[in-house]
Amino acid sequence: MTDSNSSDKNNNDPAAAARGSQLANDFTVSVHYDRRLYHEDIAASIAHARMLGRQGIVEGDDVEKIVDGLGKIRDEIESGEFEWNPDLEDIHMNVESRLYELIGDAAGRLHTARSRNDQVATDTRMWTQTACSRAFEAAVSLQTALVDLAEQHVDTILPGYTHMQRGQPVVLAHHLMAYFEMFDRDTTRFAQAAESADVLPLGSGAMAGVPYPIDREWVAEELGFSEVSHNSMDAVSDRDFIVEFLAAASLAMAHLSRLAEELVIWSSDEFGFISISDEYTSGSSIMPQKRNPDFAELIRGKTGRVYGSLIGLLTTIKGLPLTYNRDLQEDKEGLFDAADTVIIALESAAGMISGMTVNASRMRQAAEKSFVLATDIADYLVGKGVPFREAYIAVADLSKQCIAAGIGFGELSLADFRKASDLFDEGVMKITLESAVAARNVPGGTAPDRVRAAIAEAKQMLAEAQ
Ligand code: ARG
Numbered sequence: 001m002t003d004s005n006s007s008d009k010n011n012n013d014p015a016a017a018a019r020g021s022q023l024a025n026d027f028t029v030s031v032h033y034d035r036r037l038y039h040e041d042i043a044a045s046i047a048h049a050r051m052l053g054r055q056g057i058v059e060g061d062d063v064e065k066i067v068d069g070l071g072k073i074r075d076e077i078e079s080g081e082f083e084w085n086p087d088l089e090d091i092h093m094n095v096e097s098r099l100y101e102l103i104g105d106a107a108g109r110l111h112t113a114r115s116r117n118d119q120v121a122t123d124t125r126m127w128t129q130t131a132c133s134r135a136f137e138a139a140v141s142l143q144t145a146l147v148d149l150a151e152q153h154v155d156t157i158l159p160g161y162t163h164m165q166r167g168q169p170v171v172l173a174h175h176l177m178a179y180f181e182m183f184d185r186d187t188t189r190f191a192q193a194a195e196s197a198d199v200l201p202l203g204s205g206a207m208a209g210v211p212y213p214i215d216r217e218w219v220a221e222e223l224g225f226s227e228v229s230h231n232s233m234d235a236v237s238d239r240d241f242i243v244e245f246l247a248a249a250s251l252a253m254a255h256l257s258r259l260a261e262e263l264v265i266w267s268s269d270e271f272g273f274i275s276i277s278d279e280y281t282s283g284s285s286i287m288p289q290k291r292n293p294d295f296a297e298l299i300r301g302k303t304g305r306v307y308g309s310l311i312g313l314l315t316t317i318k319g320l321p322l323t324y325n326r327d328l329q330e331d332k333e334g335l336f337d338a339a340d341t342v343i344i345a346l347e348s349a350a351g352m353i354s355g356m357t358v359n360a361s362r363m364r365q366a367a368e369k370s371f372v373l374a375t376d377i378a379d380y381l382v383g384k385g386v387p388f389r390e391a392y393i394a395v396a397d398l399s400k401q402c403i404a405a406g407i408g409f410g411e412l413s414l415a416d417f418r419k420a421s422d423l424f425d426e427g428v429m430k431i432t433l434e435s436a437v438a439a440r441n442v443p444g445g446t447a448p449d450r451v452r453a454a455i456a457e458a459k460q461m462l463a464e465a466q
Contacts (some may be wrong), residue, residue, distance in 0.1 A: 007075065026324075031084055033333050034076075034091045040126035041091050042074045044119065045224040046200060049110055057113060057212050062106040069103040070095070090329075091123075113212040114205065117236040117324040121201035124331065126223065128245050131339035132194035138346035139187045140465055141250060143180050145353040147458050149236050150176040153453070154448045157433045158273065158363035159372050162170050166370040169433045172363065175448040176353075178298045178456055182255040187465075197241040200225035204232035207323035237323040239313065245338075246310035249342040253303040260296040263352060267293050277355035280348065295352055299345045305339050309334030310395050340363035367433055371399045372407055376436045377417075377428060384423040394420045 044066050052061035071097055076082040080402035088094045093116075099107035129447070150173035159166035203209070203216035209232045216228040227415065266273035276293050284290040316330045374395050381391035398420045402408060418425035441447035 008023070012199040025086060025089075028089065028157075029086045029331065030329050031086055031088065031092045031094055034120075034329075035084060035094070036336055037091050037127055037332075038074070038077050038095070038464040039118075040123040041119070042070050042204060044126065044223060044459040045095070045110060047219050048071050048114055050222070051215050051407075052109070052112055052212075054218065055213055055215055055229045057214070058109045062109050064102040065106040066097075066099065066110050068404075069099045069107065071101055073098050078441050084089050085319045090120075091114075112199065113214050114202065115207075115236075117206050118201045118204040118232075119326075120237055121204075121238070122223075124239075124335070125197045125199065125201065125241060127458060128197040128241055128309075128335065129194045129385055131335070132190045132197065132245060132248075133160075134343050135249065135252070135339065135346065136187050136190040136194075138343045138350070139190065140462065142346050142350040142353065143183050143458070144462055145178045145464065146180045146183070147355055147455055149356075149358075150174075150180070150451070150455055153358060153360070154451050156358065156363060157367050159367045159370055160446070164364065168375055169367050169372045169436050170446040171437055171448055172358065173361075173448075173453055173455065176236040177451065177458065179255065179259050180458055184461075186252040186255060189251065190245075191243065193244040193248045196244050198226045199235075199236035199241075200228045201238075204229060204235040207236050212409060222278055225393045230451050233323045237320065237325070237328065239317055239328060242331050242335050243310065243313055243317075243376075246306070246313060246338050249338045250307050250310045253299075253306045253344050253345065255298045255347055256342075257303040259349060260299040264293050264300070264354070267356075271366075271367070273359055274358045277357070279355060280352045282405070293463060295348045299349060299434060302341050306338045309338040314327065314396045334459065364433070368410065369408060371402070372397055372402060372408065373431055373433070373436055376431050379439075380428050381421055381423055386421070386423060 009160070019297070026196055048067040049058070049063050049070070053060050053151040058066075076098075082094075082098070084094055085097070088202065096107065096111065099110065153172035153176070156172040157169050158175070160168050160170035200216065200220040202219055202223075203214050210302050220228050222227070263274065263276060265271055267276050276291075276296065278291070280295040281291040282294045284292060312334050313331055316327050322329055378388065378391040378395040379399070381394060382388050386394075398412070398417070399409070402412070414424065414426065414429055417428050437446050437448060439447070441450060
């Protein structure tokens with residue numbers, strides 16, 4: 001069938017045409033998701049209407065009707081009475097159409113000096129700012145949970161790992177505070193993304209500006225924006241601020257996913273370092289003995305969709321000529337989904353950290369039944385004047401012998417040590433997990449005193465963030 005045949009056929013067949021228009025609707029309609037912008041959309045419309053009144057562009061009576069009507073619409077939406085109509089495509093048209101029903105012709109004056117292009121950019125910027133501050137708060141509550149748990153475990157020793165192999169002893173608080181640092185950078189990024197969104201596009205019109213004596217600064221102030229956009233063409237087509245939010249959310253998810261992965265591993269029978277509270281696990285439908293770490297797994301699993309939103313939007317904007325193109329409507333679902341996901345993931349992680357039980361003796365055992373003191377024993381020889389590389393070889397030999405004999409360093413006598421190097425003396429017998437962590441008394445090191453100081457500093461920061 002050729003194209004001309006098929007269009008002839010549609011032209012002569014009303015049912016096919018109707019199917020075609022239904023398809024067009026399904027494809028272009030966004031109201032089923034962009035209704036989430038209702039609060040911002042109505043607030044921005046009210047500010048715009050008031051400004052039109054102040055500037056003498058629309059008469060005061062009409063402005064009052066518009067503002068009243070918009071207030072009613074907000075109530076209707078919030079009480080669930082509002083009838084959303086997909087034929088009206090998006091949130092903006094749904095609100096405008098209802099305004100006509102409520103106040104008649106005055107409704108037609110609201111869209112003076114405005115376009116859906118600057119309108120949707122304004123709504124989305126407002127929504128993104130709120131999402132940033134909610135994500136910020138959720139990250140802070142996770143940081144608080146981490147610090148609280150860290151405070152209880154400044155003296156709890158476990159092996160630190162590299163390559164998933166036991167490496168050197170660390171205190172649990174130090175491990176937890178590593179995540180504190182990651183989420184701290186995430187809060188900075190969320191704050192930065194909010195700042196990027198904090199520019200008012202309204203007044204840019206469709207793309208060239210508007211031929212009315214509007215007061216953009218007044219609207220900005222009404223809506224809480226710090227500044228107005230500098231270029232109307234940029235303002236209606238820029239979605240960088242969403243990319244920035246999605247990038248911040250993606251990194252936060254990466255950090256959450258690493259934490260979640262550790263919780264999964266640590267709660268396994270093989271490790272037994274922690275148990276996750278029942279609230280954050282679920283039973284298996286077939287294996288009665290199991291508690292599965294579902295929340296941790298879902299945090300890890302949902303990371304992909306947030307990355308997907310970031311890559312999706314970057315791809316959407318890459319080939320767009322100036323200015324607004326309908327492609328930009330694709331910004332919202334990814335934004336909403338990523339915001340929902342990162343916020344609930346941060347909150348769940350906070351809950352999991354607060355509620356988990358630490359098995360300190362299992363952690364200690366894992367450190368004891370290992371060679372995590374090898375570096376310290378080598379360092380001991382370095383203290384006696386041996387070059388580090390030579391000391392390293394001596395201790396590597398020693399640990400091979402231990403492994404062959406099925407024993408740990410703790411079971412060696414001084415005589416055994418002296419077989420590896422006659423520079424070993426009584427002091428080597430005093431190397432313990434405690435002495436090893438205490439020795440790492442450098443800024444950023446795992447010495448309990450340093451970790452206590454880091455926790456104190458973190459608590460101070462959190463108190464200031466409140
Ligand atoms: N629903 C549209 C969006 O999200 C609103 C702007 C429509 N503008 C237009 N010129 N069709 O992008």
